[in-house]
Amino acid sequence: MPEDTMTSYPKETIRELVAGTLPWHQTKQIMSAYKDDDRFFTYIQVLQERVAWMDRILLPVSDLLFIAETPRGRMTKCECGQEFGHYKRNWKLGAHIRVRKTKQALREIYPNSDIPDPEWMEIREFICQSCGTMHEVEAAAPGYPIVHDFQPDLEGFYRDWLRQPLAAEKQAVGA
Numbered sequence: 001m002p003e004d005t006m007t008s009y010p011k012e013t014i015r016e017l018v019a020g021t022l023p024w025h026q027t028k029q030i031m032s033a034y035k036d037d038d039r040f041f042t043y044i045q046v047l048q049e050r051v052a053w054m055d056r057i058l059l060p061v062s063d064l065l066f067i068a069e070t071p072r073g074r075m076t077k078c079e080c081g082q083e084f085g086h087y088k089r090n091w092k093l094g095a096h097i098r099v100r101k102t103k104q105a106l107r108e109i110y111p112n113s114d115i116p117d118p119e120w121m122e123i124r125e126f127i128c129q130s131c132g133t134m135h136e137v138e139a140a141a142p143g144y145p146i147v148h149d150f151q152p153d154l155e156g157f158y159r160d161w162l163r164q165p166l167a168a169e170k171q172a173v174g175a
Helices: 011-019 024-032 039-050 103-107 154-161
Strands: 056-062 065-070 073-078 083-086 096-100 122-127 134-140
Touching (some): 039 056, 056 154
Antiparallel strands (some): 065 073, 122 134
């Protein structure tokens, strides 16, 4: 592979990429090119600069939700600092959950079209209790369990992919 395909991008370029302000032609070029070895760590630095808290971000879960190393262990955390619990636990269970399961509640999000039958489907909105950010939405049959859709192998990812093993997780007293 040609050496110039492994060029590292400046942090400012990654910052613009994360913010969504990078011109499309540059975004497409970055997406299409080979990934530079330090891209993940530059990305994490950019994310870390965007949050007001000091806990180390280990992995983004979504745009505003992260797995962070805290004094209480590895927690799923909102950009605002709200913790949703240990990352191996379904973070959604620590969120405010709004369930739209009536025709009236469903009509609020489907004002000009047919609505789903509330006997067959409900809409679940998972909202940060501190800042009000809606992190995820699920459409599910009533009574269907809340989906835990992401539980990464952090240790394996850092050890095998990034070649920078994580220190053993510190467990807080009483955790």
